[in-house]
Amino acid sequence: VSVYTTLCWPAYLTSFSVLGYLLGSEDYYSHNRCVLIKAKNVTRCALDFRDGEEVATGFKNMYSTNLFTERAIDLIANHKTEKPLFLYLAFQSVHEPLEVPEEYMKPYSSIKDVKRRHYAGMVTLMDEAVGNLTDALKRYGLWDNTVLVFSTDNGGQTLAGGNNWPLRGRKWTLWEGGVRGVGFVASPLLKQKGVESHELIHISDWLPTLVHLAGGHTNGTKPLDGFDVWKAISEGRTSPRVELLHNIDPMFVDDFPCETSLLNSNSSPWDDTLFNTSMHAAIRRGKWKLLTGYPGCSHWFPPPTLFNESKIQSSDPPTKRLWLFDIVHDPEEKNDLSEKYPHVVEKLLSRLQYYYKRSVPVFYPDEDPHCDPEATGAWGPWA
DSSP, rough: OOOOOOGHHHHHHHHOOOOSSSSSOOOTTOEEEEETTTTEEEEEEOOOOEEETTOOOTTOOOOOHHHHHHHHHHHHHHHOSOOOOOOOOOOOSSSSSSOGGGGGGGGTTTTTOOOHHHHHHHHHHHHHHHHHHHHHHHHHTTTGGGGGEESSOOOGGGGGGOTTTBBBOOOOSSSSHHHHHOEEEEOOTTTSOOOOOOOOOOOGHHHHHHHHHHTTTOOTSSSOSSOHHHHHHHOOOOSSOOEEEEEEETOOOOSSSSSSOOOOOOOOOOOTTOOOOSEEEEEEEEEEEEEEOOOOOOOOOTTTTTTOOOBBBBOOOOTOOEEEEEETTTTOOOOOOTOOOHHHHHHHHHHHHHHHSSOOOOOOOOOOOGGOTTTEEEEEEEO
């Protein structure tokens, strides 16, 4: 969603009912967000909550997870069952700031780590919300023809109560702890239930999957990166996806590094011959995963109750900037196979170059001081 103009807002582009925020990391109760406006060297705190295009001022001291759940249930209750329904419910939970009603933390008094205790309470409330939503779908006669997808957008942030053990890394990294998302699909329409899938699925696959499942088609759209993966989910068939580009970012900056960033020097035999290996990038093809540049914090973070150590550091030299893993058999990314399988490295480097040459150049424009909400008291459009 673009903040600066309503022309890019869902409420303007579609007939959707929209309740939510424009930025991120809002207070769960006041729905305010404080941001440093670098162009003016001032930190501004303002309301960031909208109902459609209008600033929503009547929800102060109401916890956001409960707000979103109530609105979703209201939409379900008033929906005509003979019409299709697409409901996108993006909970603020369990993102920072770590806030939750005290009653949800009481069961976790044994957790000594304060952030982890808050996090557990937030997960519990969110879990309760998903249960209430599911009950509403059943109560109002929609469940038998519903596909419920529960997913995440990234790995846990270890700086804010999250944990990805035994996977390596955290949010903002290209290690599995940063990019591997957990989730589930629940539906009476599934042909196989109670099973675990290890097929390759990317977020871009949801669009064609859900459109085709609903009886639509993607003819006439621009070429899509996604695949229809419903048979892989429902029947356990092989996913049509064989390759997944995690990211290519020549301007990547780690705002929360856990170690010294990689140096420019490198003794790699693949030094920039096929792809600039100093670039922050990662790709998965079949069982293979290749990472280049500085992937982000490379530690493993055990749960607070498992070991005395808060982190297990990598033994990689600080100049290392290329890794190859058999991610199926080594999801913890402990055994670099780049020297053993140079032909695989070359293939994946050529694929990274293929994507890079066809990508839109990265561009971060200077901040616009006109975004300052001082006059309105609310974050919103200024164009």
